[in-house]
Amino acid sequence: MIYALTGVPGSGKSSVADELESRGYDVVRFEDLLAGAVSGYDEEADSRIVDVEKIKLKSKPDIVVGHLAHELGVDAIIVLRADPSIIEKRLRARGYSEKKVKENAEAEAIDVITIESLERGKAVYEVDTSGMSIREVADQVEEIMKGGEDKRKYAPGKIDFSSYILEEY
Ligand SMILES: Nc1ncnc2c1ncn2[C@@H]1O[C@H](COP(=O)(O)OP(=O)(O)OP(=O)(O)O)[C@@H](O)[C@H]1O
Numbered sequence: 520m521i522y523a524l525t526g527v528p529g530s531g532k533s534s535v536a537d538e539l540e541s542r543g544y545d546v547v548r549f550e551d552l553l554a555g556a557v558s559g560y561d562e563e564a565d566s567r568i569v570d571v572e573k574i575k576l577k578s579k580p581d582i583v584v585g586h587l588a589h590e591l592g593v594d595a596i597i598v599l600r601a602d603p604s605i606i607e608k609r610l611r612a613r614g615y616s617e618k619k620v621k622e623n624a625e626a627e628a629i630d631v632i633t634i635e636s637l638e639r640g641k642a643v644y645e646v647d648t649s650g651m652s653i654r655e656v657a658d659q660v661e662e663i664m665k666g667g668e669d670k671r672k673y674a675p676g677k678i679d680f681s682s683y684i685l686e687e688y
């Protein structure tokens with residue numbers, strides 16, 4: 520089984536993937552698959568334009584990590600979630616523009632990555648990492664990958680960050 524570890528920027532994907540790698544899992548980073556798949560730069564969005572169709576997995580890792588990992592040829596998808604106010608803080612600390620901070624926090628509030636993942640027609644799991652340490656998140660991701668008994672715990676649709684949006688009006 521190849522699992523995508525996805526989520527909005529700042530959700531903790533890289534940190535959790537590093538922890539899982541140190542536990543012995545074979546991790547491939549989306550960044551390392553990009554060669555030949557970047558077709559330009561979107562100034563408006565302040566991000567690279569990636570032709571995901573051109574990306575092929577050359578091996579069968581345990582985990583592919585990245586905010587577009589769910590678009591690849593994986594078997595199941597794990598979405599890391601974090602309260603939008605946490606996403607805001609982390610992205611601001613990185614020096615992202617206020618526009619990019621808000622866009623990503625709002626995307627988290629309206630479940631964008633989960634919805635995109637569900638559209639792939641594969642098994643999707645969500646982990647609400649709010650208030651959890653990186654190790655605790657890695658424990659939960661491991662539990663999912665091992666096929667732990669209680670998968671209802673991670674069933675998509677239980678997380679509701681909509682108050683982040685509603686509070687603005
Ligand atoms: N569970 C956590 N508890 C505390 N801090 C965390 C946690 N997860 C991540 N962080 C911190 O948040 C920041 C963003 O984490 P990280 O770089 O892993 O996110 P990412 O999802 O890989 O982002 P990107 O999509 O931009 O690569 C880092 O400074 C990291 O140390």
Ligand SMILES: [Mg+2]
Pocket residue numbers: 532533534
């Ligand atoms: Mg990362």
